[in-house]
Each structure stands twice: as structure tokens, then as C-alpha cells.
Amino acid sequence: MALKDNSISILEYHIQDDRMIIDILKQSKKQIYDHYLDYVSSKSTVFEEDKQKIVDLFTQKIKGPIIYREYYRGSQEYCVKTLDATVIYNSNDEAEIILATASDITVNWHEQNSLKQQAQRDSLTHLYNLKAGKYIIDEYIKKNPKQQNALIVLDIDHFKEVNDTYGHLVGNELLIALAKYLLFHTNPNDIVIRMGGDEFVVFLKNVHDDLTYPCNQLMSHLNEISLSHHGIHFSISMGVYTFSNEQNFDNIFKIADDALYHSKRNGRNRYTIKYQK
Structure with missing residues (x-):
């Protein structure tokens, strides 16, 4: 009883x-x-x-x-x-x-599930935070070691000027809008992470050799992000690394991040793709 x-x-x-x-x-x-x-x-x-x-x-x-x-x-x-x-x-x-x-x-x-979700998510954008995203990506690569995947690292060009001109609340609004934009323009199974600040990571699963299409899609629809009441126009820069063997997050991030800085040094508002040698 x-x-x-x-x-x-x-x-x-x-x-x-x-x-x-x-x-x-x-x-x-x-x-x-x-x-x-x-x-x-x-x-x-x-x-x-x-x-x-x-x-x-x-x-x-x-x-x-x-x-x-x-x-x-x-x-x-x-x-x-x-x-x-x-x-x-x-x-x-x-x-x-x-x-x-x-x-x-x-x-x-x-x-418990709610607490677990909170621990895995960035508090502002509700994307995966770095710790959770890194773990999920590493586990996925281990289970699919021969699959071709790609990592995109991106940030907002001159984001500091947005904060300085409009304030941090508007800057946060832009980050939230960009997070939703990235989720909309990627596949549901892809992994989107907010690294911190204005830097984001997108892990694309099972990609083909030609990455220009998904990159162009991300670059060319930014006008969909509506912050018109602030009159903000912005662009992003991206670095991309595609690979097809078992690597860990830190290694692929370093190469994609180097590609991002190559985009910045060459004028911003563009992407650079690096392929596995």
C-alpha cells in the first residue's frame, strides 16, 4: 500500500x-x-x-x-x-x-531536462554554447569518421561600432536576430553555436565538395534580418573548413578561424573556404 x-x-x-x-x-x-x-x-x-x-x-x-x-x-x-x-x-x-x-x-x-537544456544553451540567443556544441560536434565526428563535413566560423563586421552607436541592447537584438537567421538558413540537423560576443559557429553535416552554394545563401539574405527601425545595415565575414576524416573540434576550428581572418584581411563581407589537404 x-x-x-x-x-x-x-x-x-x-x-x-x-x-x-x-x-x-x-x-x-x-x-x-x-x-x-x-x-x-x-x-x-x-x-x-x-x-x-x-x-x-x-x-x-x-x-x-x-x-x-x-x-x-x-x-x-x-x-x-x-x-x-x-x-x-x-x-x-x-x-x-x-x-x-x-x-x-x-x-x-x-x-532535470530543463536544467540540462539551460546548461547547454547560450542565455541570450538560446543557441548551443561553446562547451555543449564542442562536445556534440566531437561525438558526431567520432561516429562518422569518413563523412565529409564543414565548419563555418563567422562574425559581424564592425560589430563594436553597432554597440558604440546604438547601445548594447540593440547589439543584443542584432545577435538574437542573426542566431534565428542562421537556424533558418541551415539544415535542421546542422549545429549552430554562439562562441561568445558576435562570433558564431555552424557545423554542416554530410556536405558535398561545392560549398559555395550554402555560403552564398548565408551571405546573400542578410537583408531579411529586420532592424529597420534602427536603420542598421551590416555584413558578416566567414571562414570555412571542409574535411572528411576524424578530427576534433579544436583542430577544425583553428583552420576555419584562420580562414575567417583571411576574409577580414581581404575586405570583409566575404567568405574563404579551406579544403582538407
Whole structure:
């Protein structure tokens, strides 16, 4: 009864029969599922990407606790649960029953996820911050070592003059607008980072040899950024490095950053592409 009072469900899985009994402490809420593993895999409201974890737990391929998400029936809203299990053996020392407890952790999960998101995001633009972006890029390169990718480093030309002329609040408004612009003009799977100040990084996944098109797209639509009530006209400079072997963020950033300064030395409002040798 203490378990029930704390929103904890009891699950009794009979291994040989592939039969699940849920909420065994209260007869009126008892649910019985024959062919339970098939049910979980096909008909259940559990998130598709979490179904296999439940099957693996009850087939003893993994140990708990596991976390899974499940839709409320007839709704797109969902709860988050943790599931742990203990194996009960018969007199022949054979696994007979798996006794499990499922706890609703939705509130805590969302709170923790929100804190995690805040720790990964730049407070002004809500793009990834350097620490989070660097980690994500490094992990992606490790998993796709032969894929051709590109790193763009860019900043706003003469941004200090914007702050000096219009004030830092307007400068911040420009940074926020540029962040939204970069997200709009890149693919959803690309990674956009605010390094700090007016410097941004864009990691383009799985690119082709010709990078002039994506670079021209970023350079040629800046008039879409609307700060007309301040009468601000601005440009950006970019440095680009494309590569197809396993490198780390620091190495590719250094080369792309050198390309950025090449653009600045040659008049700004342009991009420079460096290719892997």
C-alpha cells in the first residue's frame, strides 16, 4: 500500500507464459496481458525508441532500472517512468517470475531536462554554447569518421561600432536576430553555436565538395534580418573548413578561424573556404 500511495505500479511477469499482471495490489485495477512482449512491441503506447528496452529488461538481456516514455491513451501528452526488476526463481533454480516496479518520474524528468537544456544553451540567443556544441560536434565526428563535413566560423563586421552607436541592447537584438537567421538558413540537423560576443559557429553535416552554394545563401539574405527601425545595415565575414576524416573540434576550428581572418584581411563581407589537404 505504501508503494501504491507513491504512484508506484507493481508488475508481475511470468516468463514461461509470456504473461504480465499489472497493479496486482488492487484487484479492480488489475490488468492482464497475454503475449506481453508482442504487445509491448506493437500495440502499446510506449515510445517506439523505448520499446526494445522494456523487452530486453523482461528477457533479462539488460538490468534495470530503465527510463521509458509512454503516451497517455488518446493523447499526444506523455509520462516518463522508471522501471526496475527482480528475478524470482523456482525450486529448480529456474527464473520463473520477474517482479518489477514502475515509478512515475515525469515532473522530475522534465525539471532535470530543463536544467540540462539551460546548461547547454547560450542565455541570450538560446543557441548551443561553446562547451555543449564542442562536445556534440566531437561525438558526431567520432561516429562518422569518413563523412565529409564543414565548419563555418563567422562574425559581424564592425560589430563594436553597432554597440558604440546604438547601445548594447540593440547589439543584443542584432545577435538574437542573426542566431534565428542562421537556424533558418541551415539544415535542421546542422549545429549552430554562439562562441561568445558576435562570433558564431555552424557545423554542416554530410556536405558535398561545392560549398559555395550554402555560403552564398548565408551571405546573400542578410537583408531579411529586420532592424529597420534602427536603420542598421551590416555584413558578416566567414571562414570555412571542409574535411572528411576524424578530427576534433579544436583542430577544425583553428583552420576555419584562420580562414575567417583571411576574409577580414581581404575586405570583409566575404567568405574563404579551406579544403582538407
